[in-house]
Amino acid sequence: MAQHTLDLFAQSSAPEPDAPAGTSWTAVRDALDTDGVALTDPLLSAEECAEALSWWDEPARFRSTVVMQRHGFGRGTYRYLADPLPGLVQRLRERLYPPLAGIANDWAPLLKERRFPLAHRDLATECAEAGQYKPTPLLLRYGPGDHATLHQDLYGDIVFPLQAAIMLNQPDRDFTGGESVFVEQRPRSQSRVLVLRPQRGHGLVFPVRHRPVLGAHGYRRHAMRHGTGTVHTGTRTVLGIIFHNAR
Numbered sequence: 603m604a605q606h607t608l609d610l611f612a613q614s615s616a617p618e619p620d621a622p623a624g625t626s627w628t629a630v631r632d633a634l635d636t637d638g639v640a641l642t643d644p645l646l647s648a649e650e651c652a653e654a655l656s657w658w659d660e661p662a663r664f665r666s667t668v669v670m671q672r673h674g675f676g677r678g679t680y681r682y683l684a685d686p687l688p689g690l691v692q693r694l695r696e697r698l699y700p701p702l703a704g705i706a707n708d709w710a711p712l713l714k715e716r717r718f719p720l721a722h723r724d725l726a727t728e729c730a731e732a733g734q735y736k737p738t739p740l741l742l743r744y745g746p747g748d749h750a751t752l753h754q755d756l757y758g759d760i761v762f763p764l765q766a767a768i769m770l771n772q773p774d775r776d777f778t779g780g781e782s783v784f785v786e787q788r789p790r791s792q793s794r795v796l797v798l799r800p801q802r803g804h805g806l807v808f809p810v811r812h813r814p815v816l817g818a819h820g821y822r823r824h825a826m827r828h829g830t831g832t833v834h835t836g837t838r839t840v841l842g843i844i845f846h847n848a849r
């Protein structure tokens with residue numbers, strides 16, 4: 603058996619999906635609260651990363667392909683997976699969602715936003731009723747000179763506030779450069795940058811739009827954007843897991 607990974611999933615299969623316990627999810631939550639971005643334990647084994655990489659050249663797996671430079675999104679290519687999603691992606695989406703919904707629901711009053719259902723299928727149903735029925739998990743691939751400009755992944759009125767991205771290539775072996783970049787816009791202050799470099803199989807969890815930060819007069823929203831630094835050599839591929847679907 604491959605190292606079907608690991609602590610985060612062990613916790614997310616616990617009977618109380620809205621109360622993720624254990625070191626890993628606590629660490630994710632702490633990092634999100636402190637820095638706005640969390641680096642996770644491994645979410646995929648080397649074999650699973652290789653499987654996901656093999657999808658790239660199988661056009662039937664994708665519903666659309668976007669050449670980023672044609673849209674001013676940077677340089678590189680991304681491809682949205684089609685329904686039915688590969689089992690590995692479906693499982694990741696379903697198993698990451700409950701603990702993240704717990705965090706989102708704790709953030710909701712601080713951001714003055716709505717709460718979310720605790721099972722992904724219920725979010726998917728809500729999305730479909732709002733016309734957001736296209737799956738949003740995607741593979742992004744960058745070669746030398748490629749990069750992604752800062753953005754937010756909004757696909758309609760329904761926005762689940764957290765998303766994940768999993769690194770499928772090994773930094774410094776498969777590619778150089780290609781840092782994951784996050785910019786936090788602080789109201790009436792200068793912006794903060796976070797730069798991370800997850801190892802293969804590890805993930806990042808980050809806010810889609812903004813995060814709550816306690817100020818002198820209560821909680822404020824800090825807008826967050828993410829992007830990718832220029833890849834210098836090699837190939838960098840990421841699996842993006844966005845929980846709301848698209849129009």
Ligand SMILES: O=C(O)CCC(=O)C(=O)O
Nearest residue numbers: 742755767782830840842
């Ligand atoms: O790490 C990257 O290349 C950016 C991924 C991204 O934009 C996403 O997962 O939404």
Ligand SMILES: [Fe+2]
Nearest residue numbers: 753754755828
């Ligand atoms: Fe993105």
